[in-house]
Amino acid sequence: MANRKKGGGTVEAVWDLCEPIVKGFGLELWDVRYLKEGAQWYLRVYVDRQEGVTIEDCENVSRASRWTGWIR
Numbered sequence: 079m080a081n082r083k084k085g086g087g088t089v090e091a092v093w094d095l096c097e098p099i100v101k102g103f104g105l106e107l108w109d110v111r112y113l114k115e116g117a118q119w120y121l122r123v124y125v126d127r128q129e130g131v132t133i134e135d136c137e138n139v140s141r142a143s144r145w146t147g148w149i150r
Contacts, residue, residue: 088112092121099142100125105135 093110100107100123109124125131125139 088121092123096123096139096143100139102142103135103138105131105139 089110089112092112093107096110097107105125105127107123108126109122111120111122111124113120113122123139123143125135127135
């Protein structure tokens with residue numbers, strides 16, 4: 079599991095917002111990263127589950143997270 083402090087307040091805030099959403103789908107929040115690549119910043123949320131994660135799981139988390147205003 080990642081260090082929640084790395085990436086500053088953004089990672090911490092996104093972790094706190096996304097963790098209950100991810101758990102609601104029976105998944106584990108594995109990591110949150112806010113990284114600069116070239117001129118752009120990217121927010122990535124990584125999830126996992128013992129039996130594996132499907133594209134539908136990723137879609138469900140993405141859609142449910144949009145209400146937070148962090149993920150578009």
